[in-house]
Amino acid sequence: MIPAIVVFLYLAAVLYIGIFAFRRARGREEAEDYFLASRSLGPFVFLFSLFGTNMTAFAILGSSGHAFSNGIVTFGLMASASGLVIPLTIFLIGTRVWALGKKYGFMTPVQMFRDRWECTHIGTVIFVVQAAMLVPYIIIGIMGGGTTLSTISGGTVPFWFGGAIVAMVVMSYVFFGGMRGTAWVNTFQTILFLCFGAIALIVIGYGMGGFRSAAQAMQGAPALAPLLTRERISPYYFFSYTFIPLSAIAFPHILIFCLTARKITQFRKTVIFYPICILAIWLPCVFLGVMANNRANDIPQIKDKQEARRVLATQGRTMEPEQRDQLRDQAAGDDVIMLLLQRYAPLWLAGLLGAGIMAAVMASDSQILALSTMFTEDVFAFYGGKTRFGESVQVQTGRIFIILITLFAYIVALQAPETIFELAIQYAFSGFASLSPLLIGALFWRGSTKWGALAVTVWTASAVVAVAVFQSVVPAPAPGPATVLWSVGGTEVLARTPGGTAVFGFMPVVPMVLVSALLMIVVSLATRKPAASTIAKYFGGDRS
C-alpha cells in the first residue's frame, strides 16, 4: 500500500501545481493567456514541457512491454528513429510555425492553414480529422493510469477507479491552469521520469544481481536469444517505423506547444537535447523489458506471460481468433516494469518510481488542452462565438470542453481491449504522420493549395478508417507468417500480420505518407493557388 500512497501524494503535488498556475493567471481571462501561457515560456520549461508532452504511457509501459515481447528492436523502432526525425522536424517546421504565430497571432494549426490557403470549411474538415485522431492519445493516458494504479496497489485500486482518478487529476489542473499549468506540470513530470529510468535500472540491476548473468543466460536459451537480436522483425517493418515520428510535429498539441516559446532561441536546446532525453527514458525501459524475460523463476506473472506466448506460438494457428486475442492479452507485457519494481525495489522506492511512471502516463494533459484550444479557436471563435459572447466566455467554453472530452475518453478507455502500444500506433501515429505533408506544403511550397490540403486530409481519414476496418474484419494470425489477402504475380500486396497490416511488406504508414505527399503535389498543381498577396505573406516577394 505504501507505493500507492506515494503515488497519491504525487498526484496531489501535480494538482497543486495546476492550481498555483491558476492563481498566477487570476484576472487574466484572455484566450492567449489560458491556451498559450501568453507565448511566454522560458528555455527550461519549454524544453522539458515540449519533450514531456510527447512522452505518453507507452514511453515507459508500452516500450518495456513491447521490448518484453519483441526484444531490443523496440529501441531502434521508436526511440532512435524519433531521436533523429522529431528534433529535425522541430528545427525545420516548429521554428517556422512559431514565427508565423508571433507575427500573425495564430493559436492553432488550422488557423494557419485557413490563412495560408484562404479556406474556411476545409479548415473545419482538418480540425475534425485532427480531433478524431487525437482522442485515442488521451485514451492511452487514462488506460495507462488505470493499469499503473491497479498494479502499484496490488489490485486494491481497480483499473476503472485508477483510470477515473488519473482522468480527474489531469482534467482538474488543465481546467484551472490552462497552458501555464500544463507546462509547469509537464516540466515537473519530465524531470521525474528522466530520473526514473536511471534509478529503475540501478535498483533492478542490483536486485537481480547484475545484468551480465541475465543477458548471458538469455543468449544461451534458444527461446529467448532472438530477443537480443532483430531476427523476428523484417527490415521493411523496421524501415517503416522511421515514418512514424513524422507524426510528432503534425500532432496539434506539439505544434501548439511550439507557439508558447518566448523567443526562437529557446528551440536550440530543445532540438539538441531531444535525442538525449529520448535515450535517457527509452534505453533503460527497453533494456529492462528485455531482461524481464530472464526473471520467470522469480516472478510468477512473468512465467504466465511467457507460457501464454509459447502456447500462442505453438498452437495459435489452430485456435479461434477470440482465443488468440485472449492469449495475446495474457502475454502482453505492459506491466512488466512494475512487476520488476515490486520484486526488486524497496517499497518506498517502488512508490517513487511508480510516481515516475504516472508522470509519463499523465502526459495526455496537453492533448486535452490542445483539443480544447482547437475547439474554441477553430470552431467557437471562427464561427462567431468570440465576437458574440466575448473572450471570457470563449475561455469558459474551453473549460467545459475539457470536462466533456475527458469523460468521453474515460468511458472509451474502459471498453478498449487493445494494448496501449497497439492502440497508439495503429490509429493516431500513422494518421498524423500522413497529415505531415500539410505542414510541409503550407510552409515550404508556394504552389500548395487548399484542394491539395483537402485531398491529404480526406485520404488520411479514409486510410485510417480502412486500416481499422480491415484489422477488425480480418483477425490477426498467430505469431509467424502473415495471412496474405492479396498478391499480384507472387508479390504480397496486402497482408494481415500478427501485429497489424502490411502493404507490400511495409506498415500502412509508408503508403499513407507517400500517397498524401503525392496528392498534395498532384491536386495542388491542378487547382487554383491562393492570391499573390497571401503567398507573399508566407514566402516574401510581391504582395500586389
Added chain:
Amino acid sequence: MKRILLVVAVVALYVLHQDIWFWRSSYLVFGFIPIGLFYHAMFSFAAALLMWLLVTFAWPSHLEREVEEAEREEDRAP
C-alpha cells in the same frame, strides 16, 4: 556548400539507422548490452551531435529578424 554537407549528414544518418549488419547478432557489448541496442544508443548521441551542427551552422536567424520587424511595425501603428 555548408548546407549541402548538412543535408548529406542528415541523409547519411537516416541510412545508418537501417543497420542490417547487426540484424542477427546477439553479441553482448561489455558482457551485457546486446550489440543492436548499443548501436542505436550510440546512434542517439550521433543524432544529438547532428542537431548541434544544424543549430550552429543552419539556424534560421531570418525568422527572428522577421518577427522583430513585425513587432516594431505593430508598435509603430497608431
